[in-house]
Amino acid sequence: MVSPESQPPYAEQQVRKASRAKFYTSEQFKVFEQGQWIGFLVDVSHAGYGLALFDSKQVGSKLEVEIRHGKSTHLQVKMLIMSCQPKSAHDSRCRYRVGAIPLLPDEKRSREIPRDAPRIALHGDFPCTGFFTNPTSFEDKVFITLLDLSARGFRARTSARNVLIGRGNKLEVTLCFPMQASFTFSTRVTFLRQQQDDLILGFELQSEVSTFVQMAGRYLSFAQGLSLYDLKTRKFKLTTLQDSFQFAYCRSRQEFLKIVALRAKAYGHDNERVSRKFEENMDRFDPYSRQVVCRNHGKIIACFRILFPSAKKSRAELYQAYGVNNVCDYIHSYMEVSKIAVNPKYRRSDLYLRMLDFCLKVALETDTRYIGALLVKERVKYYERMGFRIFSPAVEHSAHNVTLYPMVLDMEEFIRGEGVESIAFARFEPTLNAWRDAYGI
Numbered sequence: 001m002v003s004p005e006s007q008p009p010y011a012e013q014q015v016r017k018a019s020r021a022k023f024y025t026s027e028q029f030k031v032f033e034q035g036q037w038i039g040f041l042v043d044v045s046h047a048g049y050g051l052a053l054f055d056s057k058q059v060g061s062k063l064e065v066e067i068r069h070g071k072s073t074h075l076q077v078k079m080l081i082m083s084c085q086p087k088s089a090h091d092s093r094c095r096y097r098v099g100a101i102p103l104l105p106d107e108k109r110s111r112e113i114p115r116d117a118p119r120i121a122l123h124g125d126f127p128c129t130g131f132f133t134n135p136t137s138f139e140d141k142v143f144i145t146l147l148d149l150s151a152r153g154f155r156a157r158t159s160a161r162n163v164l165i166g167r168g169n170k171l172e173v174t175l176c177f178p179m180q181a182s183f184t185f186s187t188r189v190t191f192l193r194q195q196q197d198d199l200i201l202g203f204e205l206q207s208e209v210s211t212f213v214q215m216a217g218r219y220l221s222f223a224q225g226l227s228l229y230d231l232k233t234r235k236f237k238l239t240t241l242q243d244s245f246q247f248a249y250c251r252s253r254q255e256f257l258k259i260v261a262l263r264a265k266a267y268g269h270d271n272e273r274v275s276r277k278f279e280e281n282m283d284r285f286d287p288y289s290r291q292v293v294c295r296n297h298g299k300i301i302a303c304f305r306i307l308f309p310s311a312k313k314s315r316a317e318l319y320q321a322y323g324v325n326n327v328c329d330y331i332h333s334y335m336e337v338s339k340i341a342v343n344p345k346y347r348r349s350d351l352y353l354r355m356l357d358f359c360l361k362v363a364l365e366t367d368t369r370y371i372g373a374l375l376v377k378e379r380v381k382y383y384e385r386m387g388f389r390i391f392s393p394a395v396e397h398s399a400h401n402v403t404l405y406p407m408v409l410d411m412e413e414f415i416r417g418e419g420v421e422s423i424a425f426a427r428f429e430p431t432l433n434a435w436r437d438a439y440g441i
Helices: 010-016 209-222 228-233 253-266 325-329 351-365 377-384 411-415 422-427 429-439
Strands: 029-033 036-044 049-053 062-069 072-086 096-103 129-133 141-150 153-159 170-176 183-195 198-205 245-249 289-296 299-307 334-342 370-376 395-397 402-410
Touching (some): 036 096, 183 209, 209 228, 245 351, 253 289, 253 299, 289 351, 299 351, 334 351, 351 370, 402 411
Antiparallel strands (some): 036 049, 049 096, 062 072, 072 096, 129 141, 129 170, 141 153, 153 198, 170 183, 245 289, 289 299, 395 402
């Protein structure tokens, strides 16, 4: 008899009763113990395995096996025998039908990060994705989308078709954090649950924990808007820039109103009344845009807007509001940066370079080749040093009595360093390396 401590939880027993993936071909998945062939894998669920063995096994005993597919070993697992019954329709040579559940190996855990490190649910327009090699077919990849992160690991969603993934599997998972180069981590599967057509997997890190918490910290700060304090309390790390500048998307209506007030101050319109109603401060292009803010020690010191026309010229502000027809030459892969406002105290810093670096990362993530902007004359030479060029005649902004110059940055030319000063080019080197890796340049 199996001791009560060895019995699987009730929820796990219910999962085991769910539909299983069947393998009736006798030569497909063979089971080996200490190099000796002992039977076949008959079926598998998210909680356990069904084996057809030549000889009986004692209920409650532990079994350490290899499951081989052809000549390759795709799974090594320790099992606890839960049932052993005679007869098997799988193969006349196999006289016993055995049910088993996987046992997780006892391994030394990191003392730096507690076992119950809090998880952070992910949301937003920049999901973190990843992939690993399918354990049953080495030519295929299993793609995952991360659901939450902790300093010890992460949970992810994939298709329920990947039923052969089992608890205890050790997998090399490559994670693709937005705006960062991909990185491969050694993980172990510690959690499984099926949700309709999805399979929810829990991964625990086995190596490169320090690299993971740094990359995850940068992602959570950028895409999820977490503060440095929030990251530290959850055991993540964030290497801040020299002046503690941090970029993130606008997260609330209150922040949007702060952006409007900053623009009024930066543009010299302090005397104009700023409406406290959220809707009255939006224009027709905001629904297709993302508002970006830069904070220094938690205070918003700069902001700008990234407009995504989605290949529709009617959504491009340069075309629709200013009549710049040449935008149509780039609209197929194009985004606009507009409404740039910087606190006067920071205008002599390298904040504009960092703002452009952020835009380059967004362009990389959204697979955008051209970045457009409409700039005043005083800023034209500055942006030309960073690779922008004027692509259309200047336009007059009658409301503010100013001349504006349409400029565009071609990412392919930028990657090759064409028209970019060496000092500015060196500033963007990490981002450019991510571009080169993504496009094989």
